[in-house]
Amino acid sequence: QKEVEQNSGPLSVPEGAIASLNCTYSDRVSQSFFWYRQYSGKSPELIMSIYSNGDKEDGRFTAQLNKASQYVSLLIRDSQPSDSATYLCAVNPKTYKYIFGTGTRLKV
């Protein structure tokens, strides 16, 4: 079992719709969770971080964390063509040592 799993996609959503990206992780002691956006040929950029169960909202983005289910998700409201990218889920079981998922490619 991979440590961090994501559906590779592509996930296609119409402009203006809600995109839902999902991620599961295997290490129960993980404390920090991150979503990065990566455009083709570019380095990842941090979109959201979440550390406690529940929802965290930032503009059009909402991260959801459920530690009991070992599940973290990212919702993108009012999806725009500029949101088309690969979204990487990262889990941090130890300080700074991120474990990345393979990423989900989103097409708007």
Add this chain to the structure above:
Amino acid sequence: GAVVSQHPSWVICKSGTSVKIECRSLDFQATTMFWYRQFPKQSLMLMATSNEGSKATYEQGVEKDKFLINHASLTLSTLTVTSAHPEDSSFYICSAGTVAMNTEAFFGQGTRLTVV
């Protein structure tokens, strides 16, 4: 967010030569820097963890004699790919962080290495 600068952004070198990639934290002191490699359509794979003033810790399967890492100061870490071969062609990315950033780390722009 904090700024991490990586240089060069792309490099082409001949097989058998060595290439050095620099990673600088511009507005903070990075006690720890990480080096990742990403092949096309794959995720980031951690190569090594670099702590200022000490030897780097390499992940399993990464040749430490081939990928030399130096973290001589709190703002600079370098990765040298020695005797590069075509299979070393990849996207190399560094990230840096400190305790003050609450475990968030920030990435450099990445270096596209092509070995011909």
